[in-house]
Every structure is written in C-alpha cells, then in structure tokens.
Amino acid sequence: MGITKTQIFTAEQNELATILKVLGNPARIAILQHINNQKDCICNDIVEEIGLAQSTISQHLKELKSISLIEGEISGKRVCYCINQNKWQEILVLLNDFFDKTNLNCC
Numbered sequence: 001m002g003i004t005k006t007q008i009f010t011a012e013q014n015e016l017a018t019i020l021k022v023l024g025n026p027a028r029i030a031i032l033q034h035i036n037n038q039k040d041c042i043c044n045d046i047v048e049e050i051g052l053a054q055s056t057i058s059q060h061l062k063e064l065k066s067i068s069l070i071e072g073e074i075s076g077k078r079v080c081y082c083i084n085q086n087k088w089q090e091i092l093v094l095l096n097d098f099f100d101k102t103n104l105n106c107c
Helices: 011-023 026-036 045-050 054-066 085-100
Strands: 070-075 078-083
Touching (some): 011 054, 011 085, 054 070
C-alpha cells in the first residue's frame, strides 16, 4: 500500500496544517474571541453571542477541542469552556517559528 500524503511531510508541517485548517473558519475565530474576552469559563452564552444554531456551535467546539485549543468542564448539564493556555502558547510558538523562518526575498 502507498504512503499517505501526510507521511511525506514533517510532524511540524502536519501539525501546523491541522491547526490552520481548524482556525480557517470565521465562526471558530468568533467563538475563540468570545471565550477569550470572558473573565471566566463560559457555558451557554456562545449560541446567543455568535448567532448560530446550537448544533453548529457544538460542531465548531468539537473541532476546537480536537486540537486541544479549548477545554471543557462539565457543570451540571452544561459544559463550560475556556482557552487551553498551554496549547495557545504552543500554537503561538509554532506560528512565530513558521513566520520567522519565512524569507521574503521572492520576486
């Protein structure tokens, strides 16, 4: 059996591509901004704030959790979300490293 496309790239390239794919949706950016602007973990106000259906918000939250960018804590029947600060810093380092190594000497 042949190799998959991801096998020909480095782990860092695959990780960065996965992160950027998850972040490539404006609804997810809006959700992250909303969560980040709160003083505490937030529970149910994401739907009201973003204006999308609960099921759509749940899908976006699932994608953000898939890269560990947000964490959820169960509180009764609700799940409260906050930014995973460690992952946030890891992503920041990855992006800074990527952009710092990019040469801007093209035509």
